[in-house]
Amino acid sequence: MKRFLWDNGLSLTFGLLFLLSLVGQAFSGNASLNDRRLVDGGDPVGLWQYVTSSDFAVDVAENWQSEYLQFFLFIFATVWLMQRGSNESKPADRLGPESDEQQHLGPHARPESPPWARAGGWRTKLYSNSLGLVMLGLFLGSWLTQSIAGRSAYNNDRLIDFQDTVSWWEYVLSADFWNRSLQNWQSEFLAIGSMAIFSVYLRQRGSSESKPVGAPHDRTDVSG
Known part of the structure; x- marks a missing residue:
């Protein structure tokens, strides 16, 4: 244990x-x-009634979808884009998907490599993109959950005000939905961009998210 x-x-x-x-x-x-x-x-509602309500579901899902969107975009962006001096970035000579030899794929796989890294064909291709695809799937799933729960909560508020309810498609195109989404997205993009640039000049001793304290500012793709 x-x-x-x-x-x-x-x-x-x-x-x-x-x-x-x-x-x-x-x-x-x-x-x-x-x-x-x-x-x-x-009348007040009980805790169980609240956590099974659309109000709670939409608040949770809108945060989840923004987080997974952040990871999905960052994972794929760092394949092709760099930030010189940041440990969050690859160096310029490794931009792109890299060679099979660099990635230890197929005949270049090591004995301890995952089986699908050695298999070749569609299995290796799928496994080569599995992290980004899972993050994309989690983003889409939480986005869909947010849209469904958000529509329910939005329609509940409209019924209280004696207004007509809206369809799912109408809600997805509404200002309420995009206000909920974009206020989370902008904070995630700001945070990840700040981390990329701050890690060029600032250090946290012993953290894998930081370069070694004595590393030069322009050194890229190192941690310690």
Whole structure:
């Protein structure tokens, strides 16, 4: 057990932080909703009723989709684009998908390489893009969830105001949907762009997200 915890400390720590923040969001969101309902003369709702509602689902999904969009774009952008001096970037002479030899594919695979890296054909091609494709799938799935839950919450508000409901397609084209999406996207793009440029000049000793403290500013694709 100790070895498992040691080997998986990063994912387990952030998994725990995720669960704690999700639970915190559920309680605080429920309290916030009940405050609004009491002001409007409505009855409060229980925690379980809130976490199974479209209000909670859309708040969660709109954050998830922006995060996975960030990772999907960054994964594919770093194949072709560089930031000189950043450990988040490849050096100029390695831009592009690189050769089979550099990627240890097919006959260049090592004994410890994953089986699909050695297999060749569609399996190697699929595995070669699996990380980006999974991030794309998670983005599209959470985006779809956001649109469905968002439409339900949006229509609930319209019914309270005695307005007609809208279809899914109408909601996806609405200002409410794009306001929810873009306010998250812009923050993600700002964060990842800031990380790329700050890592050129700033350091965090011992972090894989930083260059060694003594590394020159223009040194690219190193960590420590």
